[in-house]
Amino acid sequence: MLSLKYNQLNSAFEYPFVTHKGAxxxxxxxxxxxxxxxxxxxxxxxxxxxxxxxxxxxTELLLSKKQMIERYAMIDPQRFWHFLxxxxxxxxxLTAALDIAGWDLFGKMRRQPVxxxxxxxxxxxxxxxxxxxxxxxEEMMAKMQQHPWPIYKIKVGQPDDIGIIEALRQHTTxxxxxxxxxxxxxxxxxxxxxxLKKLGVTLIEQPLQKTEWDAMKELLTLTDIPLIAxxxxxxxxxxxxxxxxxxxxxxxxxxxxxxxxATRMIKEARTLGMKVMVGSMNETxxxxxxxxxxxxxxDYVDADGPLLLKEDAATGLTYPDYIPTTLEGRxxxxxxxxx
Numbered sequence: 001m002l003s004l005k006y007n008q009l010n011s012a013f014e015y016p017f018v019t020h021k022g023a024x025x026x027x028x029x030x031x032x033x034x035x036x037x038x039x040x041x042x043x044x045x046x047x048x049x050x051x052x053x054x055x056x057x058x059t060e061l062l063l064s065k066k067q068m069i070e071r072y073a074m075i076d077p078q079r080f081w082h083f084l085x086x087x088x089x090x091x092x093x094l095t096a097a098l099d100i101a102g103w104d105l106f107g108k109m110r111r112q113p114v115x116x117x118x119x120x121x122x123x124x125x126x127x128x129x130x131x132x133x134x135x136x137x138e139e140m141m142a143k144m145q146q147h148p149w150p151i152y153k154i155k156v157g158q159p160d161d162i163g164i165i166e167a168l169r170q171h172t173t174x175x176x177x178x179x180x181x182x183x184x185x186x187x188x189x190x191x192x193x194x195x196l197k198k199l200g201v202t203l204i205e206q207p208l209q210k211t212e213w214d215a216m217k218e219l220l221t222l223t224d225i226p227l228i229a230x231x232x233x234x235x236x237x238x239x240x241x242x243x244x245x246x247x248x249x250x251x252x253x254x255x256x257x258x259x260x261x262a263t264r265m266i267k268e269a270r271t272l273g274m275k276v277m278v279g280s281m282n283e284t285x286x287x288x289x290x291x292x293x294x295x296x297x298x299d300y301v302d303a304d305g306p307l308l309l310k311e312d313a314a315t316g317l318t319y320p321d322y323i324p325t326t327l328e329g330r331x332x333x334x335x336x337x338x339x
Contacts (some may be wrong), residue, residue, distance in 0.1 A: 005034035006062060008055050011284060012310045015078050015143060017239060018134040020157030020183035021050055027282040027305075030058045030094070031339060032100045036074060036280045041105025042106065042314070044287035045254050060064025069098070074109070077102040077117075077334045089162075089215075093237065100166035100290045100333070107332030114333055120262055120296035123179060127322040128303045129153035129177050131138045135332040137167045144172055145241055150322055153302055156181025162192060165199050177300075179205040182231055186215040186244035193223040202301065203277075206230040206250050216245035217326040228277050228300070239268045247298065248275025259290055266297050280305040284313035289333040292317065292324040 007028045016036050029046040047055045065087055071082055080102040084095045107114045115122065130149035132140050134157065144152060152174050159165065162283070165176065178201050184192065189207045203226045208215055210231040220227055226247040233242050233249040235256050242249050248270055251262050262278070267300075269276050277300035280289050284306055291303045303324040306312050316326050318333035326334025 002072060003033075004062075004066050004070050005033045005035070007031045007033075007313075008059065009280075009313060013282075013308055013311070014310055015133065015135070015139075017282065017308065018181070019155045020181040027309065028055045029283065029287070030055050030062075030097055030115050031284075031286055032062065032101050032248045033242050033337070033339075034074070034098070034105045036105060036109070039105060039108040040337075041101040041103070041108065041332060042103065042286050042335070043097040043100030043102070043258075043290070044283050045093040046252070046281045046283055046287070046314075047093075048281060051093070051255070053093045058091075058097075061088060061091060061094055074102065074106060074190055074287075077106045078260050081258060085257070091252050095252045096256070096258040099260050100253065100287065103290070104208075104332040105257050108123065111331050112318060113326070113328075113331060114290070115258070115293040115296060118259070118293065118297075120234070120293075122296055125295045125323050125325075126299060126301045127151055128301045128319070128324050129175075130304050130307060131155065131179075131302070132168075134158060137164050140164070140168060141171055144168065144174075147307070149174060151177060153179055153304075156180050162195050162199075165196065165201070169199050173200075174294060176201045177203040177205070179230070180207045182206055182209045184208060186212070186219065189219055190222060193219075193225065197223065197225060201225060203228060204205070206232060213241070213245050220245060220247065226275055228274065228275070231280070236265055236268070239265050239274075240256045240272070243272045243274060246274070248277060250277040250279045250300075250302070251294075253287065253290055254281050259294070262294060265299075266294070271288045277301065278303070283309060285317040286287070286333070286337060287315045288324060289314070289317045291324055292326060293333065300332045
């Protein structure tokens with residue numbers, strides 16, 4: 001019989017985290033654990049206000065289903081996801097935390113790292129970016145100086161986005177990725193694209209509102225910078241919708257419901273000839289380690305959550321050569337929770 005426990009976190013950011021959607025100084029999240037004998041698997045789901053997801057709401061739902069979850073026989077994490085999908089339908093954030101914990105536990109049961117259970121082999125892995133949130137340009141420059149990195153993800157959506165990127169470009173030769181978080185309209189984006197190309201921008205996330213499919217199709221014809229769907233791609237049902245409007249998709253484990261549906265989304269995107277990015281929502285090393293196990297299957301990664309927080313909830317995830325990595329030889333997610 002499984003043992004289900006949870007912890008509520010409220011992790012402070014090193015700097016205020018500011019995007020076009022708002023600002024926050026802390027990242028609340030729910031960490032769940034599934035124990036079986038001496039083995040324990042961990043999963044995490046951050047609370048995101050613009051998806052109306054709170055730690056309190058996830059906890060209440062978790063407790064209401066606790067006995068049913070504890071009675072589940074863990075023989076296959078994919079079946080476990082389907083069990084959760086029917087037990088708590090539409091609750092992708094909580095499902096993700098439990099799904100990740102299930103994979104971590106199953107990996108320990110089978111004495112295998114999660115990426116091998118998923119059918120992946122480690123080869124050349126993508127480097128994660130480091131996020132620079134919206135702030136006065138002097139503060140953005142200071143963050144870059146304090147955190148030298150080969151790829152920066154720069155949050156935009158201000159009146160003088162080009163001026164800000166120009167100022168930042170004077171201080172680094174690093175790749176720039178831009179995340180607009182739906183902050184531009186079509187006309188502005190059309191004007192910005194050639195200027196961003198000149199400034200060495202190598203990727204743009206969600207330039208327009210998530211429902212502007214036709215405008216995105218036209219925008220895609222105007223640039224060779226990869227345009228990646230984020231808010232437009234939440235669950236498995238959205239992958240096909242993004243084809244023809246975006247170069248690729250950004251998969252967030254929390255939004256889609258965990259590792260199990262994420263692997264299916266990767267497979268479908270590849271079938272459609274699309275690029276794949278896997279991204280974070282400011283998880284600690286618990287949630288970020290799950291992202292790291294998908295790296296063999298993706299083109300781009302945004303897994304800098306632990307780097308943005310003052311304190312972490314686990315050990316075992318490191319960034320050699322700027323790649324989020326857990327130690328070889330460790331089973332499951334490869335992290336040790338500090339809870």
